[in-house]
Amino acid sequence: MKILTLVRQVPDAEARIKIQGQTVDLDGTTVVIDGMDEYGVEEALRLREGGAQVEEIIALAIGPKRNEDALRTALAMGVDRAIHIETDARYDAVSLSAMVAQVAQQEGAGLILVGGQEADWDSQALGAATAERLGWPQLTWTNELKVEGDTLSGRHDVDDGNESFRASLPAVVTTQQGLNEPRYPTLPNIMKAKKKELRKDDPASYPSQSAVRLVGAEIQTRARRNHMIDGKDPQAAAAELLNLLRNEAKVLA
């Protein structure tokens, strides 16, 4: 089986986000491999280390040049090779899934790992949309995964708890916290990764167009009251807070 693992390079959670024109401008912003995608890379490696029949692990990024760094991180963690479809075009997740599905078919992937919710576009759609395009089942929000022969099993979160599941490969799995603890690339592996293939593919070979237009973006900061109460006298502080919640904010009866 070949595993395709998707990666994006996103702003660090603590980084300041700025808007330029009508869109988010990442110039000068610290960017890192999306933590959710890192779980996917790590899981692919662990499946192989755990004895699953894994022929090859391929990392795929679609997007601007900065995604190269996410691919290098994945290579240094241990994936075998990387593909970068470099494009500055903006895609929505459903349009992007057409490109991912095409790569998966060309590469003969049997398992696709995707982050459960990407930290840049806050979308959960890529995994499911890719699965539908390929006619594969999907398991989302997975926090435990096993592959035996052609059978995938594990556990994932649902609306009101969690489920254990079984499905046949090929399939799409979206990852989340708890699935594993991603490893840090070691220096020897970083050196080795430099020799691994990072193929650049022409976006024109993957015809897809975003069906969703960006109209604008803004950082909305809501004015907060910031009414601070000193807690030195607990009884007085408690009484004051309850009074404010009842009579000023009117959120308690």
Place this chain on the structure above:
Amino acid sequence: MILIVAEHSGGSLAKSTLEMVTAARASGREGPVTLLVLGQGIGAVAKEAAAVADQVLVADLPALATYNAELWAAAAAQIAQEGEANTVIIGGSRSGREFAPRVAVKLGAPYLEDAISLSSEGAALRAQRYTYLARVTETVEAEGPVVVVSVKPGSFQAAAPAAQAGEEYDVELELPAPRVEITGRSVEKSSRVALTEADVIVTGGRGVGSPENFAAYVEGFADAIGAGVGATRAVVDAGWRPYAEQVGQTGKTVQPGAYIALGVSGAVQHLSGMGKSKNIIAINKDAEAPIFKVADYGIVGDLNQIVPALIEAAKK
């Protein structure tokens, strides 16, 4: 028509469904607001649905007894096609955001995910949504014979019953065989109001100190004021609380009338799940804790002393 896939559980309609009805009416899209109710033994749910929608389509089938992404997607896409829906609205729950993209692909339709507002701009359907861990609000739009939308829970008012109940119709579906086999389920039941439906939430962070303190302070205070209970990831990772209570990027998104954070630092990943709450109240001993930057009311102090005083005062 505007097709809404109803969310329901335990034999009654979820508040999110009433919110979707409001979203449908706000969208400026044409046609009757139609609720599709999928499940088994859902007569009562269909009745509730009829009270708020122009019409209700009911698929009461054993195969639909539990939610399944592929079946739900097939059902929604089939009905959207047969009814020539111009808009398909799906809940922004975990399951909704899981099957909505499949519906979009099946219909060859654009997908506006996790909308917090909806309006029509000419032929286009326009939505706002949060991005970058909810730090940015983007406005996006799409057009086409049909557009699929998921709606973020808590973003619209719940619709009130209409003057006249809508008609109910049974529908027939051609469903695929499910390919994912569910071998076990663990439902995290809580006697409290569901997090995404609660109007007041009390959340405990690591600062609460222990699972015992969590029960005494967070649950104790929540019970005293009739609130839902939330937790930070640190607390869930420590095994003090079930994952179902986690609020944040990798947990639930909530926007209650009041969000009361006890011993919570206010990390971005946590803020992304609760930062849009109408009122934020924080109790933290560290005056520099980031949670205070977003708080409407804050007490700087030791929660071991303040929360018992709060519980006592609230019970009066």
